[in-house]
Amino acid sequence: MQIVRALHTALLVSDLERAEYFYGSVLGLAKVERPSHFAGAWYQVADYQIHLITATQRVDDRVDHERWGRNRHIAFAVADVQAAKDQLLRHGYALQMSASGRTALFTEDPDGNLVELSEM
Template sequence: MPLGGLQHYTIEPQDLERTKAFYCDVLGLENGDRPPLDFPGYWLYSGGQATVHLMGTRKPREGIVVRGTEKKYEDTGRLDHIAFAATDVEAVRKRLHASNVTFREQIVPRTGDTQIFLYDPDGIGVELNFPKS
C-alpha cells in the first residue's frame, strides 16, 4: 500500500486567531471552505489544497481523544518542521521583515536553491523552498 502525497497537517494552536493570521497574513495561505464540524477551526489553503488545518478546542466524545487542559504548547513533540515550495523569495523576505518575523536563510549546496526557515506562533518550524532563479 504505497502512500500518496501529503494532504494536510493539523495544528491545535494556543491562540487560534493569532495562528490563522500568521499563516494567512505572513505566509499567504488562504482561509477557505471547511465542513461544519462541531468545534472551532480553520482550513487554510495553498494552491487550492487545504494544506494546514487549525483545530480549536474539542469536546470529548466517543472515539475522540482530547488532550487534557494542561497542554504544553511550547512542546511540539517530535515534529521539527513543515516545508512548502515557494516563489518570489524577495517578496517573501519583504513580507517577513514587514511582519517582524525572525527567519534565517541559506543556499542549498549543489542546487543553489534558497531556503528560508522560521517558526509559527506555537514554535512549529516552517521551511520555505525557492528554486534557483
C-alpha cells in the same frame, strides 16, 4: 499499501486569531470551509490543506534550537525567497536562512511551528 497523495498537515495553535493572521495575512494562504465541531481553521495550498487545531498550550518539541531545519517543519515552495523574507521581517517574524546553502529560509508561526519557504 500505496499512498497516492498527501492530504493535509495538522498544526496545534494556542491562539487561533494570531495563527490565522500568520497563515492567512502574512503567508497569504486561502482559508477554506471546515467542520465546526472543534475550534480551528483550514487553509488550502493547491490540492493540500493546513489544518490549525486549537490547543490549550504551546508545545515546544525542538531538538535543535540552532538549526531550525533539523526540527519538525512544514515546507512550502515560493517564487521569491527574498520577497518572502522581506514580508516576514516587515511583520516582525524571526527567520533563519537555510544552513544547506539552498535558497530557502525557516520561520516560525506564533506557536513556534516551524515553516520552511524554499525558492522553486
